[in-house]
Amino acid sequence: MIVLRLPLRFLRLLFVSVRLALGQIWANKTRSILTTIGIVIGVASVTTVFAALAGLKSNVLSEFEAIGTNKIYILSHRPSQGRLHYASWEVIRFTPDQFEGLTTHCPSVDRFTPVASHRDTLRVGDRTVEDVTVLGVSRAWHAIENRPLKMGRAFSAVDEAEARPVCVLTPEVRDELGLDRDCVGQSVLIGQRWFRVVGIVEPHVDSSVFNIGGTGLQVVVPFNTLWTMRQPWMHVIATSKSADLSEEAQAEIRFFLRRVRRLQPGDPDTFRLRVIDQYLQQFQRVALAITVVAGGIVGISLLVGGVGIMNIMLVSVSERTREIGLRKAVGARPAAILMQFLVEAVILCLFGGLLGVAVGRGLTAVLVSLPGAQLEQAHIPPWAIALSFGFAAAVGVFFGMFPAVKAARLDPIEALRHE
Amino acid sequence: MPRTAENNLISLRGVTRIYRMGVERIHALDGVDLDVKPNEYLAVMGPSGSGKSTLMNLLGCLDRPSSGTYDLDGRRTTDLGAAALARVRNERIGFVFQSFELLPRQTALRNVELPLIYAERGWWGSRERARRALERVGLGDRLRHRPNQLSGGQKQRVAIARALVNNPAILLADEPTGNLDSATSNEILDVFDQLHAEGQTIIIVTHEAAVAARVHRVVHMMDGKIHLDLPRAEDPILRAALGGAQTTAERARPRRTPAAAEPEGPP
Numbered sequence: 001m002i003v004l005r006l007p008l009r010f011l012r013l014l015f016v017s018v019r020l021a022l023g024q025i026w027a028n029k030t031r032s033i034l035t036t037i038g039i040v041i042g043v044a045s046v047t048t049v050f051a052a053l054a055g056l057k058s059n060v061l062s063e064f065e066a067i068g069t070n071k072i073y074i075l076s077h078r079p080s081q082g083r084l085h086y087a088s089w090e091v092i093r094f095t096p097d098q099f100e101g102l103t104t105h106c107p108s109v110d111r112f113t114p115v116a117s118h119r120d121t122l123r124v125g126d127r128t129v130e131d132v133t134v135l136g137v138s139r140a141w142h143a144i145e146n147r148p149l150k151m152g153r154a155f156s157a158v159d160e161a162e163a164r165p166v167c168v169l170t171p172e173v174r175d176e177l178g179l180d181r182d183c184v185g186q187s188v189l190i191g192q193r194w195f196r197v198v199g200i201v202e203p204h205v206d207s208s209v210f211n212i213g214g215t216g217l218q219v220v221v222p223f224n225t226l227w228t229m230r231q232p233w234m235h236v237i238a239t240s241k242s243a244d245l246s247e248e249a250q251a252e253i254r255f256f257l258r259r260v261r262r263l264q265p266g267d268p269d270t271f272r273l274r275v276i277d278q279y280l281q282q283f284q285r286v287a288l289a290i291t292v293v294a295g296g297i298v299g300i301s302l303l304v305g306g307v308g309i310m311n312i313m314l315v316s317v318s319e320r321t322r323e324i325g326l327r328k329a330v331g332a333r334p335a336a337i338l339m340q341f342l343v344e345a346v347i348l349c350l351f352g353g354l355l356g357v358a359v360g361r362g363l364t365a366v367l368v369s370l371p372g373a374q375l376e377q378a379h380i381p382p383w384a385i386a387l388s389f390g391f392a393a394a395v396g397v398f399f400g401m402f403p404a405v406k407a408a409r410l411d412p413i414e415a416l417r418h419e
Numbered sequence: 420m421p422r423t424a425e426n427n428l429i430s431l432r433g434v435t436r437i438y439r440m441g442v443e444r445i446h447a448l449d450g451v452d453l454d455v456k457p458n459e460y461l462a463v464m465g466p467s468g469s470g471k472s473t474l475m476n477l478l479g480c481l482d483r484p485s486s487g488t489y490d491l492d493g494r495r496t497t498d499l500g501a502a503a504l505a506r507v508r509n510e511r512i513g514f515v516f517q518s519f520e521l522l523p524r525q526t527a528l529r530n531v532e533l534p535l536i537y538a539e540r541g542w543w544g545s546r547e548r549a550r551r552a553l554e555r556v557g558l559g560d561r562l563r564h565r566p567n568q569l570s571g572g573q574k575q576r577v578a579i580a581r582a583l584v585n586n587p588a589i590l591l592a593d594e595p596t597g598n599l600d601s602a603t604s605n606e607i608l609d610v611f612d613q614l615h616a617e618g619q620t621i622i623i624v625t626h627e628a629a630v631a632a633r634v635h636r637v638v639h640m641m642d643g644k645i646h647l648d649l650p651r652a653e654d655p656i657l658r659a660a661l662g663g664a665q666t667t668a669e670r671a672r673p674r675r676t677p678a679a680a681e682p683e684g685p686p
């Protein structure tokens with residue numbers, strides 16, 4: 001019975017306190033609203049900042065998603081120390097033969113493509129298109145970059161082996177050149193050399209955050225064709241068989257390349273492996289830093305709001321000294337008085353929190369509709385609402401405690417004599 | 420007059436209350452013994468500074484004595500903590516103040532209900548009990564009125580109803596007619612008379628002889644001590660104040676404090 005009666009008594013006390021507090025707040029509407037403005041601003045800024053961050057995050061994450069999490073970029077790199085620090089770029093640079101047998105020696109690697117690109121001018125008849133990105137890749141590129149063919153075919157093994165002058169166009173380039181919708185079999189002048197169109201590929205999706213793989217107009221040719229023409233600077237994009245196997249694949253590639261490039265034990269790598277994961281982690285770190293800084297600023301504004309609450313509660317206690325005296329005289333325990341004022345402060349803060357979340361939602365709606373802000377996905381995460389309310393309540397308890405203790409400690413005789 | 424602890428509602432023994440004013444110690448109460456039986460109707464009188472307010476605060480468990488003991492209804496109150504004292508005030512004591520002390524924004528009914536929200540017992544029927552208490556003081560038709568819609572006498576009736584709502588062992592009234600005109604005062608005193616007739620123990624602190632004229636026993640305070648404690652009919656000070664004839668036979672002797680000032684006593 002005792003076990004049940006204590007929480008029951010507490011609940012009753014809480015109920016009474018809430019009723020009293022609501023009555024008091026209702027009786028002082030203007031003052032209550034003015035008091036909570038600090039909390040409203042604090043909570044509104046928390047929710048808005050977190051909404052903007054959430055928007056940015058889902059924006060970035062969806063782009064990561066589109067790029068693919070199992071990709072490994074293999075880039076040549078001059079080490080910053082060791083004997084190879086002074087090696088010439090001719091030694092450092094990749095050549096396609098270094099990657100022969102990569103998939104057989106690296107069981108976790110699914111496929112790979114060499115990539116080289118330059119800008120050139122395209123011509124068909126009297127139509128000229130300048131500044132087109134000429135991309136030299138292998139067939140695997142379509143699968144790796146998720147750019148399937150819309151029409152025609154990809155390069156054949158023979159095209160690649162014999163370095164034939166064939167190309168695949170994006171629809172934009174085709175239209176710019178004034179070619180037919182189905183232009184497979186027609187010829188295009190790339191720089192000084194004629195290429196036969198074998199297919200049309202899905203256009204490049206512009207990324208607003210990353211700029212990987214070039215933008216704008218693209219024409220795709222077999223890597224070998226480009227290599228025999230100009231021996232360009234190249235890098236390689238490989239994919240692991242799954243995102244989980246990325247670590248293994250990287251280790252295998254590293255082992256393979258060190259052997260192929262005849263690096264001795266102790267030599268630093270002359271290449272670098274880059275995975276999206278690293279960029280993701282980098283971004284997460286930046287996002288965390290922004291969150292912490294924003295949280296700090298917001299915390300300060302909530303503290304300022306809390307001081308406002310404390311001030312008004314102190315005023316309230318001294319205004320109602322006689323009432324406190326009377327309540328004590330008719331049998332209110334100190335705990336009941338404490339509870340009454342504490343609950344009032346907490347309710348004020350929660351009320352401010354509610355208004356703040358509402359204002360935050362409004363601001364978020366503005367953010368979403370802002371053109372160019374790229375925050376279309378901004379939304380208030382549920383945990384941010386919970387956090388705001390939790391913090392507002394904590395501010396109420398923290399700053400309401402002093403006035404409430406003051407009220408609870410009042411001597412009933414003195415209080416009843418108070419003018 | 421033999422007094423046994425068993426049938427006393429109130430029993431004070433050697434109660435002292437000392438206030439410190441800087442280095443000075445003021446004996447607001449100095450060794451007070453007092454016994455009150457159930458259904459007594461008692462007035463505490465005395466000039467200001469005589470200790471009657473301090474006595475009132477102690478009897479109402481708003482304050483604790485510096486030394487001495489206070490038994491209320493057979494229970495020692497002097498060693499209770501703040502929360503336990505609050506419970507005693509809630510269940511055993513009803514206060515009536517000079518300035519009513521009603522909550523201005525609450526209806527009469529809500530004001531009377533106030534002690535019940537702090538009661539240990541459940542709230543079931545608290546609205547009903549508040550209504551009955553108001554009916555008892557003749558305000559059954561003013562339940563929804565706020566204090567600013569009530570006259571002074573009605574306000575004090577609401578305050579009395581609030582004091583009665585928890586069926587207290589004693590009703591303590593501190594200058595209950597101090598803010599009222601004489602006609603209204605009589606009305607309020609009639610209410611006290613009626614409550615006493617119904618069996619309520621009542622203690623009134625007052626300096627008005629007209630108020631004390633209604634009670635059955637008068638305690639005079641002087642310099643923190645009980646100076647006279649007699650049935651009202653035998654009280655010489657009250658008689659003189661009320662202008663009644665005074666005979667030697669009816670002249671009182673100080674009960675315990677012959678050294679204290681006794682203006683009327685013969686040498």
